[in-house]
Amino acid sequence: MTDAPTRAQRFAALIGPAARNAGYDGYGSGARLARDAGMSESSVSRMLKGQGIPDLEFWAPLCDTVGVELSDLLAEMGIPLESLRTLSETKQSQVGSRSITPAELADRVGIHDPIGREMLAATIERLKRLEDQDAADETGDDHGGTAARI
Template identity: 50%
Template sequence: MRSEETVRQRFGRLIASAARTTGRYDLDSHGGKAALARAAGLSESTMGRVLRGESIPDPRFFEPLAAAVDLDVRDLLVEAGIISPESLSTPSQTRASGVGSKTITLDEAANALGIHDPVAREMLAATVERLRRIQDAADESDGGGAAAHA
């Protein structure tokens, strides 16, 4: 067997260490492991394999598992070696994409979309303004969640 720690082993070690640090899970007892499994939404057998470094759970369980042990999911995934720190960069940080790299005006957007008719440009501006009001109302009513208002 290699002396180098595998990704599965590192993931399990990080989860076990964080679980112990929270003080909520006694991983030396069946009850503590079962409680951690419930908190993460995993079966007890899967949690056992994770803690032993034998497997990594399905990605849909990364967030609940990290939350159960008070870890930031991004930090867990980077520290375990599942993703690279560079993969967390936004497109504007990496310049890999133009998405989010620059704020544009309504006129620039209309030009980029090929909208030159003055009436169509006014309709675009009115639509954007209406969407901003809807978003503001949604933010005020539910603390930032999206709501469909017509």
């Protein structure tokens, strides 16, 4: 009996061949792919080996780089596109609307794997920090150099 492929293996099975078809093959291809998608070389290496999945923030740039539709990647990862559309169409300004937690978002889009839920929550927190930093930059509120902002 064969075990079902992991999410990371399914991710690699879709992205790996697309990367090769897009010219990311041979010596230095991982470094080029990492640079072009804005990822680290180690993340690309783990991803292509089916040992890890990049943070959600890299999925769209990665898809653009290798020529895969983001909707196809979401489908392969078991994230129904309809669920994301429903969430994006909901306006916070609607009467009675409220923010939802990362756990609620994971439930709504059908992410039940504990690691996937942790990745989603971590990505949301990172994006919130980046938004806060952008807002601070716009107001001139600078509390240190690059190292202080990381």
